[in-house]
Amino acid sequence: MSRPLTFDTKWSYLTRRVHGVHDLRLGPVSGDPQPGELVVADVGELGNHTHLETVHGRRSRLYPGDLVVGAHGNRYASDYYEGYVSSGRTVHLLAASGLMGAVASTHAAHADPTRLRVLGALLGHEDRPLSLTDFARRAPTAEPPRFGSLAVVGSTMNAGKTTTTAAILRGWRAAGLRAGAGKVTGTGSGKDRWAYVDAGAAQVCDFLDFGIVSTYGEPLSRLRTTMVGIRAALVEDGADAAALELADGLFQQETRGLLPALGGFVDGLVLAVADPLAAQAGAEFLRQEGLPLRAISGLITASPLAAREAAAVTGLPVLSPAALAEGAAVELLASPALA
Numbered sequence: 512m513s514r515p516l517t518f519d520t521k522w523s524y525l526t527r528r529v530h531g532v533h534d535l536r537l538g539p540v541s542g543d544p545q546p547g548e549l550v551v552a553d554v555g556e557l558g559n560h561t562h563l564e565t566v567h568g569r570r571s572r573l574y575p576g577d578l579v580v581g582a583h584g585n586r587y588a589s590d591y592y593e594g595y596v597s598s599g600r601t602v603h604l605l606a607a608s609g610l611m612g613a614v615a616s617t618h619a620a621h622a623d624p625t626r627l628r629v630l631g632a633l634l635g636h637e638d639r640p641l642s643l644t645d646f647a648r649r650a651p652t653a654e655p656p657r658f659g660s661l662a663v664v665g666s667t668m669n670a671g672k673t674t675t676t677a678a679i680l681r682g683w684r685a686a687g688l689r690a691g692a693g694k695v696t697g698t699g700s701g702k703d704r705w706a707y708v709d710a711g712a713a714q715v716c717d718f719l720d721f722g723i724v725s726t727y728g729e730p731l732s733r734l735r736t737t738m739v740g741i742r743a744a745l746v747e748d749g750a751d752a753a754a755l756e757l758a759d760g761l762f763q764q765e766t767r768g769l770l771p772a773l774g775g776f777v778d779g780l781v782l783a784v785a786d787p788l789a790a791q792a793g794a795e796f797l798r799q800e801g802l803p804l805r806a807i808s809g810l811i812t813a814s815p816l817a818a819r820e821a822a823a824v825t826g827l828p829v830l831s832p833a834a835l836a837e838g839a840a841v842e843l844l845a846s847p848a849l850a
Contacts, residue, residue, distance in 0.1 A: 515536055515537070516535060516536065516537055516551070516578065516580070517578055519578070520551075520578045520579070520580060521563055521565065521571055521573075521577055521578065521579045521580070522565060522566050522580050523563055523564065523565065523566070523579060523580060523581040523582075523608055523609020524564040524565060524566055524568065524607075524608040524609060524699070524700060524701045525581055525582045525608050525609040525610060525643070525699050525719065525724055526549065526566060526580050526581070526582070526609065527566040527701075527719070528643070528646040528647075528648075528719070528720070529549065529580075529633075529641070529643070529646050532635070532646075534635065534636065535633055535634065535635060535641075536633075536634045536635075536638065537551045537630060537631045537632075537633065537634070538631050538632055538633075538634040538638055538640070539631050539632065540629065540631055540632050540640075541632070541640065543598050544583040544596055544597070544598055545583065545596065545642070546582075546583055546584045546585060546596055546723075546724055546725065546728065546729070547582055547583065547584065547642045547643040547644055547722060547723065547724045548582065548583045548632065548640065548641075548642045548643075549580065549581070549582050549632065549633035549640075549641045549642060549643065550580070550581060550582060550583055550611055550629060550631075550632060550633065551578065551579070551580050551629075551630045551631055551632070551633055552578075552579050552581065552602065552611060552627040552628055552629045552630055553576055553577060553578050553579070553627065553628050553630060554573050554574065554575050554576060554577040554579060554625065554626075554627060555575060555601070555625075555626040555627060555628050556575070556625070556626045557573060557574075557575065557625050558603075558604075558622055558623045558624045558625040558626065559621050559622040559623065559624055559625060560573070560604045560606075560607050560624065560625045561573055561625070562607060563577075563579060563604075563607060563609065564607045564608045564609070564700065564701055564702075568701045568704075568705055570607070573625065578630075579609065579627065580609070580633060581604075581608075581609030581610060581611050582609060582610060582611065582642075582643060582699075582724045583596045583597075583611055583612060583724075584596060584605070584610045584611070584612060584698075584699075584724040584725040584727075585612060585725050585727040585728045586605040586606060586610055586612065586698050586725055586727060587698075587725075587727040587759065587763060587765075588606075588618075588668065588698065588759075589618070589667065589668050589759070589760070589763075590618050590620070590668045590669055591617075591618055591621060592605050592606075592614050592616070592617055592618075592621070592624065593614070593615045593616040593617075594610075594612040594613055594614045594615060594624075595612050595613055595615060595728075596612050596613075597611075597612050597613035599613065599629075600628060600629050601626055601627070601628055601629070602626075602627050602629055603624035603625065603626060603627070604624055604625040604626075604627055605624070605698075606698050606699075606700060607700070608698070608699050608700040608701065610698060610699065610724060610725060611627060611629075642722070643719070643722045643723070643724055644722035645722075646722065647720070647721050647722030648716075648720045648721055648740075648744060650721070650736070650740040650743070650744075651740070651743045651744055651746075651747040652743060652747075653739050653740075653742075653743040654743055654746045654747070655742070655746070656691065656742070656745065656746050656750055656751050656752050656753045657751040657752070658688060658751050658752040658844055659752060659753075659777075659778040659844045660742060660752065660753035660754070660755060660776075660777045660778060661679060661753075661754050661755070661777055661778060661779050661780065661781060661805070661840075661843060661844065662695075662754075662755045662756075662757060662773050662777045662779075662780045662781070663675050663676045663679070663754060663755070663756045663757070663780070663781050663783060664757050664761060664766065664770075664780055664781075664782055664783070664793075664797075665757075665759070665760055665761070665782065665783040665784065665809065666760055666761060666782070666783070666784040666785065666789035666790075666792070666793045666809075667759070667760035667785075667789070668758075668759055668760060669785075669810075670760070670783040670784050670785050670789070670809045670810055671783040671784075671785070671808065671809030671810040671811075671812075671832075672756055672757075672758070672783045672809065673702075673703050673706050673756060674706075674783075674809070674832055675781055675783045675808040675809055675832065675835065676692060676703075676706075676707065676710075676754050676756045677706050677707060677709070677710035677832070678710070678808075678831075678832035678833070678835035678836045678840065679754045679781070679835050679840040679843075680692055680707060680710040680711055680712045680754055680840075681710045681711055681835070681836040681840075682835050682836045682837065682838060682839065682840030682841055683711075683752050683754075683840055683841060684710070684711035684712075684713075685711075685836065685837070685838075686838070686840075686841045688751055688752045688841075689713040689714070689749055689750050689751045689752070690711060690712050690713055690714075690750065690752055690753075690754065691712060691713060691714040691715070691716070691742075691745030691746070691748070691749075691750025691751075691752065691753040691754070692707035692710075692712040692714070692715045692716075692745075692753075692754050692756070693715075693716050693717060693738075693741040693742060693744075693745055693753060693754070693755045693756070694707075694716075694717035694718065694741075694755075694756050694758070695717075695718065695726075695734075695737070695738045695741060695755050695756065695757050695758075695769065696718065696726040696734065696757050696758045696759070696763075696765050696766055696769065697718075697725070697726060697758030697759070698724075698725045698726075698727070698758075699717070699718070699719040699723075699724050699725060703717075703756065704717065713748075713749060713750060714744075714745045714748040714749060714750045715745075716741045716744045716745050716748070717741065718734075718737050718741070720741070720744065721737045721740055721741070723737060726758070726765050727765065729765065731765070731768040731769065734765060734768070734769055735769065735772050738755070738769060738772065738776075739776075741755065742755060742776075752844060755777065757769060761793060761796060761797075770797075770800050770802065771800065773802055774800070774801055774802055774803075777803075778803070778843075778844060779803045779804070779805035779806075779843055779844075780797060780802055780803060780804045780805060781804075781805060781806050781807075781808050781830075781843065782794065782797065782804060782806075782807050782808070782809070783807075783808050783809030783810070784807060784809050784810070784811050784821070785809060785810040785811055786811060786817060786821075787811070787817055787820035787821040787824060789811075790807050790811060790821035790824065790825050790827075790829075791821070791824040791825055794807070794825040794827060804827065805827070805828075805843045806827055806828045806829070806830045806839070806843060807821050807822070807825060807827050807828070807829045807830070808829070808830050808831070808832070808835065811829065812829060812830070812831035812832065818831075
């Protein structure tokens with residue numbers, strides 16, 4: 512039998528398209544859980560995650576016994592957790608955004624995960640179990656942005672992709688463009704979304720808007736369709752230039768699988784790296800894939816010496832976030848409409 516949720520239930524960021532819907536209830540679990548299915552759990556033993564990211568982006572302190580609404584899913588984070596959907600009664604908090612599963616491996620820098628006890632599924636009308644796909648955005652007609660689009664990729668996690676994307680958005684905004692930002696792959700989280708908004712993005716869209724809680728393990732066909740849908744949604748909402756960020760490194764399976772789809776879809780790529788060797792290897796790899804790599808950016812730009820080395824071995828401009836924000840981002844578009 513289903514029952515109403517309590518008034519103090521904590522709704523995670525993954526439920527941002529669900530929060531506010533009436534007549535949602537806690538009910539029994541039926542069958543093996545699938546990625547994106549909404550789940551209600553209470554907090555057991557606190558571990559690495561001591562806060563939950565809410566639908567508004569606030570970090571809500573977690574206490575044992577708290578009731579949390581999140582979603583089943585997988586996570587691929589080489590500097591954090593590797594985790595998978597679990598049918599067990601006890602699960603782990605894979606990400607502060609409310610992703611729940613079982614940790615398979617952990618980066619040495621992090622503690623054991625916070626443990627949750629699954630109480631049941633989130634039910635909607637007629638006590639039907641709900642998934643994020645039930646709240647997915649309609650896929651609009653695919654139209655390219657007027658002034659073009661760029662894709663930001665990285666050699667690895669924490670190479671500076673989001674900082675680079677934010678700088679591009681800032682530069683476009685300063686030039687009077689309506690900048691749109693799209694997160695194509697990764698784990699559902701508000702962190703990047705808020706970074707885009709703070710940088711001046713007029714529109715933001717990500718895979719969560721299309722019912723995907725985490726892109727790890729999703730079929731490439733669905734991810735390609737979602738990538739097209741994200742850019743089309745940005746254009747439909749009014750963006751005239753789009754920056755699309757792909758998570759993780761070039762060799763992460765979903766990112767690598769999507770690279771061929773970028774050819775002819777975006778006007779250029781920007782590669783975020785931390786050192787000259789990664790710049791050289793990444794540039795060669797992308798060129799072999801036939802992709803239009805326009806520039807190097809990321810953490811490497813903190814060192815003028817490393818940046819000069821990367822420019823020498825790649826033959827590409829190495830652009831700092833400041834340079835992108837001050838005009839270089841517009842030049843990368845090279846759109847006739849901007850002339």
